[in-house]
Amino acid sequence: MDSKIKVKNRNEGVVYNPALDRYTDVVMFPDKVAQAKDKLSGRNLLKELDEADKKKTTEL
Amino acid sequence: MDIERYQIENNVNSVYFEFVSKGNQGSIVKLVKYDLLYEKPLVFNLGFGDKTAKGEIDFDTISNNGDTEKVLATVAYTLVDFFQEYPNAIVYFVGLTKNRTRLYQMGISKFINFIPKEFAVYGELDGVAERFSKGVNYNSLIIRKS
Numbered sequence: 001m002d003s004k005i006k007v008k009n010r011n012e013g014v015v016y017n018p019a020l021d022r023y024t025d026v027v028m029f030p031d032k033v034a035q036a037k038d039k040l041s042g043r044n045l046l047k048e049l050d051e052a053d054k055k056k057t058t059e060l
Numbered sequence: 061m062d063i064e065r066y067q068i069e070n071n072v073n074s075v076y077f078e079f080v081s082k083g084n085q086g087s088i089v090k091l092v093k094y095d096l097l098y099e100k101p102l103v104f105n106l107g108f109g110d111k112t113a114k115g116e117i118d119f120d121t122i123s124n125n126g127d128t129e130k131v132l133a134t135v136a137y138t139l140v141d142f143f144q145e146y147p148n149a150i151v152y153f154v155g156l157t158k159n160r161t162r163l164y165q166m167g168i169s170k171f172i173n174f175i176p177k178e179f180a181v182y183g184e185l186d187g188v189a190e191r192f193s194k195g196v197n198y199n200s201l202i203i204r205k206s
Contacts (some may be wrong), residue, residue, distance in 0.1 A: 011137075011140055011141050013066075013067055013068055014068045014069075014077075014138075014141050015068070015070070016071075016072065017069035017078075020070065020071040020076050021072050023071060023093070024072065024073060024075060024076060026093075028091065028107050028109075029095060029105065029107030029117070032105055032107050032153075032154070033095050033097065033105050035154065036097055036153075037097055037098075039154070039184075039187065039200065040098070040152065043187070045101060045150060045189070045202075046101050046150075048188065048189045049180070049182060049202065052182055052191050053180065055190065
């Protein structure tokens with residue numbers, strides 16, 4: 001666990017709190033999860049994103 | 061380039077984050093949760109809301125705490141920590157209400173320059189993803205490492 005904490009501290013402003021581990025497997029937003037699964041059902045998301053990358057329309 | 065954000069606490073595998081918004085309505089505990097949607101490909105839903113004093117989740121309100129930009133910057137920063145744990149993941153998120161989705165859009169539009177270039181941001185229109193463009197009102201947002 002010590003090594004895990006060291007890794008966590010790499011990001012400035014982010015602190016590992018073991019008390020939050022109890023939420024790891026809790027679905028906090030079941031409605032949104034269901035909504036997202038419905039929207040993504042039957043889609044090849046990786047292929048969509050790869051094809052979108054080819055167009056490169058993002059403004060950065 | 062630095063941007064002001066709140067101190068964040070996370071869980072052991074960086075799928076759950078909490079921070080405290082401090083503004084004109086007082087202190088509000090905010091939580092960010094990456095819920096697993098699919099394992100192949102690895103897709104997580106990004107949920108974001110308030111934690112009430114009773115420990116319940118209030119995800120369909122806008123706090124109006126006067127710190128929207130700082131809150132959104134903090135939420136955006138959880139991506140850095142999350143993707144260190146799951147570098148091959150895809151993050152999907154959409155607000156439950158159109159207003160909330162537009163709030164995310166405005167936030168992403170505003171902070172996209174602060175999101176590390178290692179992230180690719182996509183918008184979703186009519187069930188099809190495209191690279192994010194400012195000024196377009198997308199239904200959902202998708203993020204992955206480039």
